[in-house]
Amino acid sequence: MREQMEDRIREIHSKVEYMSRLSAGSIGQAMEAFVRQDARIAKQILAQDPEINKLEKEIENLCITLAATQSPLASDLRQMVSIIKIVTDLERVGDYSCNIAEVVISLGKYELVKPLERLPIMEKKVREMLEASLRAYFQHDIELAYATARKDDEVDTLYEEIYRELLHLIKIRENQEDQIIGLILVGRYLERIADHATNICERVILMMTGENVKL
Template sequence: MVKRLEFDQALDEIAQRLTEMGDTVEKALTGSIEALKNVDVEEAKRIVAADTELNQMEETITEIGTRLIATQQPVAKDLRRILIAFKISSDLERMGDLSVDIAKVVLRLEGQALIKPLLDLPRLAALVSIMIRESLQSYVDENVDLAYKMAKDDDQVDALYSQILRDLVAIMSNDTKTIAQGMLLCFVGRYIERIADHATNIGESVVYLVTGKRPELNQ
């Protein structure tokens, strides 16, 4: 009973740390988009410098999980829960890297006026922020319905991302001077879309945790 209690407490700690990682990623994404809207180089530099925090969080989760496997020798769903925590922390760390990539675009835009007011990219980021939050909530609650919602949300993200690309291509076609910045903004859209894919990966992991079968939500 004592060992089981210690095991459950360690699993709760992993879940808490994953939630903290999700909060950190969400703030990095929101901050990078705000920096982009204002071409705020100082904020972008802060986001880039803070990237090591997520790496440290991932390492901590790996250490806790590895210790549990070594000392408790979990099987079946208990083992899946730990292995999936490793996968989710990896997805979150990659989301953080992509948020940093957005901030690095801001650094490349220093001193430039934006070729258009940014409306759709922030909308895209807002949708993905919700996905980050709900994907982690689905893990904490082992909520399969919420996990499956990631697929529908990802479809919305893909549709808006396609619209953003069409709009930027139209601007670049009409004025060749906008091509360099337009391509960078296309990259930003791609980075946000990739973050959504990682949130969908988390949904897949949750379904696998609960059912033992891994669905394909990224289609």
């Protein structure tokens, strides 16, 4: 019986791993499309999103079947609940990548109001956070989960700075309003992705310790 449970958990895990690669990868692609102002790449991201959504449903269904047939308890139960929540986070990450792609498509080609400075830094931090949170999950690393969640403040600060600067610019560059709003939105989406990475860290801690923390 125990083996059946472990087989099922392994099956779920391999799907979560695949979903993680797609979701985390979509951010890099979205930002590449953004930096290059490349609508073609942006459209590819939108085309891939249904695959991420499909995986979320598949993993949820596998978890429901696991609950119905194996009655998981204790750490098995906490792991199952964590997975159900993590795939929701990953699905949202995919959506934010799509949102960024939509901004890229709607802006088309344009002259930047000012060179990008903080957004690429933010993107790097956000991707690192998401990847680290997933590593913490797969490697059952509580320390890494806590350390990763702490980085959310840095991302929030960066977003604050970007937001303030662009808000100031919008007053003096009224004709470039669309672009500036687009940049603010991209910052906002990245900031939200970092929040989901933090959520994943919380799930890891719940799974490992049973503590339901808010980081």
